Amino acid sequence: MKLSLSWLLISFLMTQFAWSLERVGPNGQSQQKRVVHIAADYNYPPYEFTDERGNPAGYNVELSYAIAEVMGFQIELTMTDWKSAYAGLLDGTYDVLQGIAHSEERAKLIKFSSPHSIVNQSLFARKDGPKVDDISEISGHEVLVQNASIMHEYLKQRVPGAIIIPVPTHSDALRLLASGKYDFALTANLPSLYLSKELGLSNIEPIARPVAGQRLGYGALPKNEDLIALFSEGLAILKNTGRQQEIYDKWLGTLDGPKVQWKKLGQYAFYTILVLLVVLGGIMVWNTMLRKEVEKRSRELKAHQEQLIQADKMASLGVLVSGVAHEINNPTGLLMLNIPILKSAWEDALPYLDKQAEEEKDLTLGGLPYQRIKGEIPYLLEEMQNSTDRIRNIVNDLKDFAREQPDEVAHEVDLNVVVATAVRLVDQSIRTATDCFELLLDHRKPTVLGSSQRIEQVLINLILNACDALESKDGSLRVSTSISQDGGEAMIRIVDGGCGIPADVISRLTDPFYTTKRERGGTGLGLSVSAGIIKALQGRLSFDSTEGKGTTVTVTFPLLNQ
Known part of the structure; x- marks a missing residue:
């Protein structure tokens, strides 16, 4: 009986809420x-x-x-x-x-x-x-x-x-x-x-x-x-x-079941009611206490469920990244060793090639005129060297990101370093989403007490969400660090010029399993887990958005006194 009454109350409240959303939108206009x-x-x-x-x-x-x-x-x-x-x-x-x-x-x-x-x-x-x-x-x-x-x-x-x-x-x-x-x-x-x-x-x-x-x-x-x-x-x-x-x-x-069962139950209903009246008071008290305890346990389980799921994924990611990093580092090491040798060999060969070019005016290398090759090969070698260094940095960042670190271990974290690493990890997604990206790091090096891995995890999720919100490559994306005016807090802001978020959705963004991207494979866990991580680090997560104009996400942590 209590279950039915509770369901009727919940249904009524949900109906009223849904009716209000239907009748009045975020701009005060009627919606269907x-x-x-x-x-x-x-x-x-x-x-x-x-x-x-x-x-x-x-x-x-x-x-x-x-x-x-x-x-x-x-x-x-x-x-x-x-x-x-x-x-x-x-x-x-x-x-x-x-x-x-x-x-x-x-x-x-x-x-x-x-x-x-x-x-x-x-x-x-x-x-x-x-x-x-x-x-x-x-x-x-x-x-x-x-x-x-x-x-x-x-x-x-x-x-x-x-x-x-x-x-x-x-x-x-x-x-x-x-x-x-x-x-x-x-x-x-x-x-x-x-x-x-x-x-x-x-x-x-x-x-x-x-x-x-x-x-x-x-x-x-x-x-x-x-x-x-x-x-x-x-x-x-x-x-x-x-x-x-x-x-x-x-x-x-x-x-x-046959109807005769109900008739038999009716014969004993009077006697059952008499017994129930005697124990009803005790049952109601016990039921109330039990219900409160169950609700408390349910809230606790729900709060930890998403983090357990993510923790399992991170454990698997750590094993995968370790193996992949080893396979990538081997050929990368050969490139880092061989490219300087090639560069030195080219510089040693230049005098002989210049002399040959004076004697043979139409000298070509690799099907291209010698003078063109002479100008381009140093650039190509330098580009290869930079790309090899980039591969090494990305692999190292991935290994750091996936490395298991216990929650209770906290250390000084330079937010500038963490933000730069997170941006580097999702660089391809950023370049695919926009031509107008800006990274602004506070010269005062805001430092907090926490876990660099966990903060990177949060930033990667928020940056990828911002990339998804951009409707064209003309949309802007800015990631910045700063210190509050009173000097007590360090802040990270991710500002995008994307589609924005409806006002009635913002309050539900960190709810477990709530997502606006389910048709694209979204699980509704990313922001929920991120909010839990930020809260565990004594921080705050806030959203400011105008539909059709863009969104600002602010992550705030207590500044560590140097």
Whole structure:
């Protein structure tokens, strides 16, 4: 009872919050939620059907509305026959089809969400009709199936000898079978039992072994793959909060047990209530204490989960980087040794080449005129030397970045050095994102007490986020260090001229698993972990952004007194 009341309160608050976001945007203007067009079978109870008042009802229907609620979009639900719904999905009439069974054939055309239920298919027959022990024995028999359903596809592929009779709905198949027409009906077990009871079809029963369970979920065309990601995430939220189980119990749980059990429970209800009244006070006190303890533990676990994930990744990265660094350092060492020798050999050869050039006016080297080669080779050798040094520095930075350091070990950290190293590590990403990059390091060398590895980890994440926000290479990016006016704090600022962040999103940026880049592989862990690292180092992380103009991220640490 308490769980239901808590869920109703949470749902109400979420609805009010979502309504306010929908009605008023960050600029005070009216906004509209995204509308998703969903198709469903009008005659597939208790999963989805049209009730006596003409309204959509059922487990799938209520689940879709619950997902839309938690994920912040609206749905338009069209109830039609299955064949029309499936065809409408393929031709783009509908965005999503709910309650679609997964198959390898369908997966060639459709993207599927994670499943929300498993449906078994059974072979139904009249009690006085023909009998078989296995579905493979129905070759030569007339079998009713719902048109374009998963069992329609199954019979075509697995039992080509069966005489398939497609009909629009499950109820049509069961009525025709009960009336004495055709031999069998291959339909979903639970909807068929439900319809048989509702329609009073007492002369039919399931026979043979059920067909392997089919996974029901949401389906969409590849162009709407982002919608499938939304539905999968919504399903995960509903499952973790217990909301999906409540919907399941409402529509499907009551079908598992006979009604006589409820009558027996009613006989003892009076005596049970008397006992409960005696112990209710103690239970309420114990439940309150236990709930508070569970909430406390849950917050602690949630706070550490993302850092544990990142710690595991960093441990693997350390092993990988050590091996790769060794393989890179070997050829790099040869280059560093050989390039100076080549440079010296070239300088020694110049007098002889100059003399030869005086005698042979058309002297060429490597297919190019000698005078041109003479001017370019020193530059090429110098460029090769600088590039080799750069390779060595990057490898060393990577090794330092991945090296395991215990959190409790803190040391003096020159923010100028850490910032320069982080920029060097992501130099390629910066040059790909913008032609307008600026690095400004405070000459006073701001120094803090902390972990250089952890601060580099934070800076790399923030710089890469800034690069992602830039919409063209004309966008600016500036990274700087400074000391506050009162001399008590050291600051790092990352300023980008990118797309900016909506005002209603800024407060959620450091929430675990929240991301605006999920379709590009974002996990929602980067800023959450970064915020945890900064907090552990007694620092602060703040965001200042204007949508369409850019974002300023400020990292502040207590300045170490020299």
